[in-house]
Amino acid sequence: MSISDKREVIVRAALKLIVENGFHGAPMSMIAQRANVGTGTIYRYFDNKDVLITDLYKDMEEKIYLTLLEGYDPERLIWERFSHIGTVLLRFFIDNPINFRYIEQFYNSPYGVAIRREHIMGKKGEHKIDRMLFEDGVSQQVIKDLPLTILFNLGFGSILAVARDHILGFITLDDALVTRAVEACWDAIKR
Amino acid sequence: MSISDKREVIVRAALKLIVENGFHGAPMSMIAQRANVGTGTIYRYFDNKDVLITDLYKDMEEKIYLTLLEGYDPERLIWERFSHIGTVLLRFFIDNPINFRYIEQFYNSPYGVAIRREHIMGKKGEHKIDRMLFEDGVSQQVIKDLPLTILFNLGFGSILAVARDHILGFITLDDALVTRAVEACWDAIKR
Amino acid sequence: MSISDKREVIVRAALKLIVENGFHGAPMSMIAQRANVGTGTIYRYFDNKDVLITDLYKDMEEKIYLTLLEGYDPERLIWERFSHIGTVLLRFFIDNPINFRYIEQFYNSPYGVAIRREHIMGKKGEHKIDRMLFEDGVSQQVIKDLPLTILFNLGFGSILAVARDHILGFITLDDALVTRAVEACWDAIKR
Amino acid sequence: MSISDKREVIVRAALKLIVENGFHGAPMSMIAQRANVGTGTIYRYFDNKDVLITDLYKDMEEKIYLTLLEGYDPERLIWERFSHIGTVLLRFFIDNPINFRYIEQFYNSPYGVAIRREHIMGKKGEHKIDRMLFEDGVSQQVIKDLPLTILFNLGFGSILAVARDHILGFITLDDALVTRAVEACWDAIKR
DNA sequence: GATGAATGAGCGTTCATTCAT
DNA sequence: CATGAATGAACGCTCATTCAT
Secondary structure (H helix, E strand, C coil), rough: CCCCHHHHHHHHHHHHHHHHHHHHHHCCCHHHHCCCCCHHHHHHHHCCCHHHHHHHHHHHHHHHHHHEEECCCCCHHHHHHHHHHHHHHHHHHHHCCHHHHHHHHHCCCCCHHHHHHHHHCCCCCCHHHHHHHHHHHHHHCCCCCCCHHHHHHHHHHHHHHHHHHCCCCCCCCHHHHHHHHHHHHHHHEEE | CHHHHHHHHHHHHHHHHHHHHCCCCHHHHHHHHHCCCHHHHHHHCCCCCCHHHHHHHHHHHHHHHHHHHCCCCCCCCHHHHHHHHHHHHHHHHHCCCCHHHHHHCCCCCCCHHHHHHHHHHHHHHHHHHHHHHHHHHHHCCCCCCCCCHHHHHHHHHHHHHHHHHCCCCCCCCCHHHHHHHHHHHHHHHCC | HHHHHHHHHHHHHHHHHHHHHHHCCCCCCHHHHHHHHCCCHHHHHCHHHHHHHHHHHHHHHHHHHHHHHHHCCCCCCHHHHHHHHHHHHHHHHHCCHHHHHHHEEEHHHHHHHHHHHCCCCCHHHHCCCCHHHHHHHCCCCCCCCCCCCHHHHHHHHHHHHHHHHHHHHCCCCCCHHHHHHHHHHHHEEEE | HHHHHHHHHHHHHHHHEEEEEEHCCCCCHHHHHHHCCCCCHHHHHHHCCHHHHHHHHHHHHHHHHHHHCCCCCCCCHHHHHHHHHHHHHHHHHCHHHHHHHHHHHHHHHHHHHHHHHHHHHHHCCCHHHHHHHHHHHHHHHCCCCCCCCHHHHHHHHHHHHHHHHHHHHCCCCCCHHHHHHHHHHHHEECC
């Protein structure tokens, strides 16, 4: 087993356990057991539990970002770009409920606030397709002239809320519903 | 100090500590210390930590519901009713940031899912102005014909997201912005 | 309610609870509740929990001693006197299982050893019919010449063991069996 | 220190403390301290305090049973077999007073009743030399025709009571006294 | 490097006892 | 006298982290 394999195996075990039982319900020893490694081994790859939790999130964010990029064309209309991102995002979470639940849990925790602050302050310029999308939309007068953060919440916040209800089983999203949900979000931000 | 004072003092200490440090970061002993009572005293008012956490939420929910009811007139137009609720809600959270942060934390936890499930299943028919608002809107063909849960997320989910960003200091909401945010949410659900 | 009534009510509540749940399973507050008195009131009658427990035992011992005395005639034959005590004792416990279970529990605890030591050392000369019975028997050469303690165990230890099995439901003692058990104990000590 | 050493060291510390102070007077932390291990270490070997207590007893029972078996010949006379068991048992407890006091304490507790019930119900057929001894004796008309439980109490109950008084220092058993005590017990059960 | 036994601070909770009313 | 709210030391148990092997 290569080094990265071992890291991967730990990450997967941690992800599953945390999603099932919450941060507190996933002791390091249990993660180790589930990953078939020694407890101490985890500490070779992650300085401590906090780092493990944060790294898990970062891995996931990167993966989602790459997914969003597939087939994304910055030259197309604002609406088309928004629709692409919204639909892909919603589908991704429908297909990867575990990731969604982890992100939700992470976001809503001391860690989450720090991460969010970094994003909004734009310290991390790497992930910017969404930011550019809204900025373009505002300057083209296609999107309402509201603070970026609000636009973000109106556009994608609801998408996530809808995804959550699907994952918790309160509703069942089919293709038609996905499309209409994304359209409704668009209504919220379009002029 | 009267009986209710003591309960109140515990509630306030718990609320503050949990908001600052999360459920895990607020041991009963620390809550007691902050409330200037013995540890055991908390257990006279709340059977255990779970009950304390849940009661805190219920108190708050009740308070918010009563606030929403003030000046709410079920005879008015859908839009007016929606605007009333959205605005009051947003203003309430702006004025009571601690309550907002507690609710967010609570909602996103094992407790929260259970409560949400109850609400959606409608087992608790007491709090229903929002539900009726959407049902009326759909039947009057003023609101999009989407599942209630989705409408709820589109309409109020974003409101909450906006409140959060204000409370975390990412944006500063003034009256104008509050109005425009509520309008944008209306755009998301209206036909 | 007179003073002694209150004490009595506490004693009965304590007895029942301790027999049902053990010393640890009978908090002072629960005893108070069961006795319909305030927690603090118990401390008017008993200095602390240890004293309550010990006094409970002493009350009981006194009561049993008085029962044994009824119909006891020190002028009769050793065998008759032994039979009287054995039979009355066994019957008493069959009729008062709660007392038996309390005594057992008490005897088998730090308190018990101290009490037993006192008895054997003869510091308490008050209760002596059993002691005299054996001493008379030995000097009359009707009973084996063994240390008093051993005679006591042979004679009455088994009686108690039999009572216990009846109370726990392992056997059911009828009059015939009581008689035969007492006879067997006599066989153990007689010459 | 090998694994079994550590378990052994915990067992010994627990045994001593419980015998000295009772179950309640022997907190896990104190046991750990006495054993020179961390509190948590105990939980590697015993799931919880109840298991520790019960395992301690089972270890002991097994050890005693094996001791009784040494030199026991089921082909010999009832009296010889009884004498063997009685004498070995009494000697064992005289030599291992701590074990005796632990067993007494254990037997007289919620745990003990459960264990006794199992034994009497015969669900555990493993340890049965004593049972067979009495059954054989009754069918050979050498032993009184009484319920097995009563015979057991008459025969061995007193033996234990005698052992207790020796251990508590009320009497001092020498070889002659051991022999005579066993003989007296035999008198109680023989026809 | 990898392991997992060992650690002990820290948690939620209980309950004997006190004392203001 | 009687009360029961208040107390906080003490309990059983967990788990992030370390370190000898």
